[in-house]
Amino acid sequence: MKCIGLSYVSCLARWLSVSRYWLGRLYETLHPAFFKHGSSANLALEKIPEAVRALPIIKEWISGVLYMLDPSNVKHYLTTIMRTATLGFTFDPHATIHCLTQANCYMSKSHQPLALLRQRSRYVVHDFVASLRGVEYTRLSAGVLFLL
Numbered sequence: 001m002k003c004i005g006l007s008y009v010s011c012l013a014r015w016l017s018v019s020r021y022w023l024g025r026l027y028e029t030l031h032p033a034f035f036k037h038g039s040s041a042n043l044a045l046e047k048i049p050e051a052v053r054a055l056p057i058i059k060e061w062i063s064g065v066l067y068m069l070d071p072s073n074v075k076h077y078l079t080t081i082m083r084t085a086t087l088g089f090t091f092d093p094h095a096t097i098h099c100l101t102q103a104n105c106y107m108s109k110s111h112q113p114l115a116l117l118r119q120r121s122r123y124v125v126h127d128f129v130a131s132l133r134g135v136e137y138t139r140l141s142a143g144v145l146f147l148l
Helices: 002-030 051-068 077-091 093-102 124-133 139-147
Strands: none
Touching: 002 051, 002 077, 051 077, 051 093, 077 093, 077 124, 093 124
16 A cells, blocks of 8 residues: 555655746746747747647646745745746636635745745745736736745
8 A cells, every 4th residue: 555655645746846847947937037039928829839738738827836836845936936926827827816816835834934925924926927817906016026
């Protein structure tokens, strides 16, 4: 029984690693460092024959990465949250907000490293989600504070 459990854990860790890798590549493709290389605004899913089959897989990867994100195991924790959420907003903003607000990286106090708490009380991931939602009057300042 232990072998099955260990196998499942290693399989899940591998799935998470592969998903993060491919989402990172997709993010870099849609948001290149040099603006003349294009942007997600140039994305026309109807012109990509495989897009219909790929979109559900991408959405599953996005929700999986957000739900399983752990600051103690991810080297670039905030970058992963920002890139994954940005991709989620490109393809399905409502599902991404729901997923973000239910994920451990947002909800759990134990997943809030002290280094990511501003003035020991405000978690920067909450500021980032507030800036993405755009419903609070502080959305611009929350986005800027996330970057600091």
